[in-house]
Amino acid sequence: MSKPDWTAIRADFPLLSRQVHGKPLVYLDSANTAQKPAAVIxxxxxxxxxxxxxxxxxxxxxxxxxxxxxxxxxxxxxxxxxxxxxxxxxxxxxxxxxxxxxxxxxxxxxxxxxxxxxxxxxxxxxxxxxxxxxxxxxxxxxxxxxxxxxxxxxxxxxxxxxxxxxxxxxxxxxxxxxxxxxxxxxxxxxxxxxxxxxxxxxxxxxxxxxxxxxxxxxxxxxxxxxxxxxxxxxxxxxxxxxxxxxxxxxxxxxxxxxxxxxxxxxxxxxxxxxxxxxxxxxxxxxxxxxxxxxGIGMPAIAEREAALLRYATGKLSEVPGLKLFGTAPDKAAILSFLVEGAHAHDLATLLDLEGIAMRSGHHCAHPLMQFYGVPATCRASLAFWNTEAEVDALVAGIAKVRRMLA
Structure with missing residues (x-):
């Protein structure tokens, strides 16, 4: 079976082509809700x-x-x-x-x-x-x-x-x-x-x-x-x-x-x-x-998201002052984190100005937040339509926010 063309697949999702605050949308909130391909609409x-x-x-x-x-x-x-x-x-x-x-x-x-x-x-x-x-x-x-x-x-x-x-x-x-x-x-x-x-x-x-x-x-x-x-x-x-x-x-x-x-x-x-x-x-x-x-194939989707997770984990791990929550050896493409000196809501709000849509808060999981002793985290949740370039945009956006808050 031929490998999926992820660039062509991304084009199946109309909303991903829009801009937010004059910037290309980087949608990293699939754990909240997934975007819809044209076939569904x-x-x-x-x-x-x-x-x-x-x-x-x-x-x-x-x-x-x-x-x-x-x-x-x-x-x-x-x-x-x-x-x-x-x-x-x-x-x-x-x-x-x-x-x-x-x-x-x-x-x-x-x-x-x-x-x-x-x-x-x-x-x-x-x-x-x-x-x-x-x-x-x-x-x-x-x-x-x-x-x-x-x-x-x-x-x-x-x-x-x-x-x-x-x-x-x-x-x-x-x-x-x-x-x-x-x-x-x-x-x-x-x-x-x-x-x-x-x-x-x-x-x-x-x-x-x-x-x-x-x-x-x-x-x-x-x-x-x-x-x-x-x-x-x-x-x-x-x-x-x-x-x-x-x-x-x-x-x-x-x-x-x-x-x-x-x-x-x-x-x-x-x-x-x-x-x-x-x-x-x-x-x-x-x-x-x-x-x-x-039609894409769930095994192919799982493989693509695993690759994105590896890439994103590596990139976020290099960000100074960033702490990841959830490092199980077997995990899905969800990354919850905090950045030193930035409240989760502030970080997500400022990243939104860069076109990056990412969840912040307790994620309807208060007992888990209590376990880690934090009120909230940021969460970047990836899907098969995301790209490595979007992960890079997230990392660059975090760096920009850190400079603003320094």
Whole structure:
């Protein structure tokens, strides 16, 4: 197979050609949201121009076309993740997906004193739902700790799993540190101890091949807008036996077979968990995103981003006074850092004036910031469309800011 032409691929993203503050845009915030290729934008536009109708409710031509396109997107996502379409619930993203697991699966099963394990590096979306249900049932949250390099302490985790924990919430890839957790190994350890696993795949699915069926987890959530798709899209995979045993999380249209005042017969999964009119155009766009990424090849994308990470790590390591957070040997192209003498927000604001879009703040990971004893970091998150020249622009921008603040 021929090597991808990354220059041509970059041209597929219209927004990357614009200027900000009179400077060429350098977009280094893909962990926040990915930019969209023209194919995705055109798919959404085509739906609204030519096929707009509700799904699963009408027998007319537009309704049939919309339903086929929507369910077609489910099929594309299922193949992309190597799962069965009927085991994949489409929802607005990882936040809703984890709340669905928390309230529909975990809450009915947890009792007072039960332990929910949550890793130190989790996004708030994989912390707060567990806190909310723990308050309702009397369970307690216990942190899974990490090393200063940002690596899960497996030996300590083994002790926690063996001590009678009920559920483990774990990110596949940290949105702050870039750490790629060994989820297959961890899920196997959890399963041997009878511990259910909920994996946040938001930062993994867009950047590397993910075979969910081989991971051994109980639940796997992901977000579409980080996958080059529209906002308000995502999904939750679960083992079939869990879907069959879980009550609905939301009630309304589409998730029913028959409604009477004396009771309701619910639809089969996954539709039982998809109440109301979905983001039809968004999922059609997400299906187009999956087609686009599959056309490039996820192994090629992972290889390209690994090369960018090596280049960027080397360049940033040479910057005087710059400290990197997250130095795991296996990590994604995410670099969080601080520069001596510059507050993270000030640095990001001044870099924006150079056209460099980079996140600053706690990154929805307060417990991780507390671990490192800092209120915030800057984060440069790379994607396959980025270039070495953009990394050089970041380094030059940091040097300029340091001179300004000296």
């Amino acid at each position: 055109e798919a959404v536009d085509d739906f609204y121009r030519r096929h707009n109708a509700n799904v699963s409710r009408a027998v007319h031509a537009l309704g049939t076309e919309a339903t086929e396109a929507y369910e077609g997107a489910r099929g594309k996502l299922a193949r992309f993740l190597n799962v069965q379409p009927d085991d994949l619930v489409l929802c607005s993203g990882t936040t809703l997906a984890i709340n669905l697991v928390a309230y529909s699966f975990a809450l009915p099963r947890l009792q007072r004193g039960d332990v929910i394990l949550v890793s130190r590096m989790e996004h708030h979306a994989n912390i707060v739902p567990w806190q909310l249900i723990a308050q309702r049932c009397g369970a307690r949250i216990e942190a899974v700790e990490i090393s200063p390099e940002g690596v899960i302490d497996i030996e300590a985790l083994d002790r926690q799993l063996a001590a009678g924990a009920k559920l483990l919430a774990l990110t596949h890839v940290s949105n702050v540190l870039g750490t790629i957790n060994p989820v297959r190994e961890i899920c196997a350890r959890a399963r041997r101890n009878g511990v259910f696993t909920v994996i946040d795949g938001s930062q993994a699915v867009p950047h590397q091949p993910v075979d969910v069926a081989s991971l051994g987890c109980d639940f796997y959530a992901f977000t579409g807008h980080k996958l080059c798709g529209p906002t308000g899209t995502g999904g939750l995979w679960a083992r079939r036996e869990h879907w069959q045993s879980m009550p609905p999380f939301l009630g309304g249209g589409e998730m029913i077979k028959e409604v009477r005042f004396d009771g309701t017969v619910f639809n089969d999964p996954p539709h039982k968990f998809e109440a109301g009119t979905p983001n039809i155009a968004g999922f059609i766009g997400l299906g187009a995103a999956v087609d686009y990424l599959s």
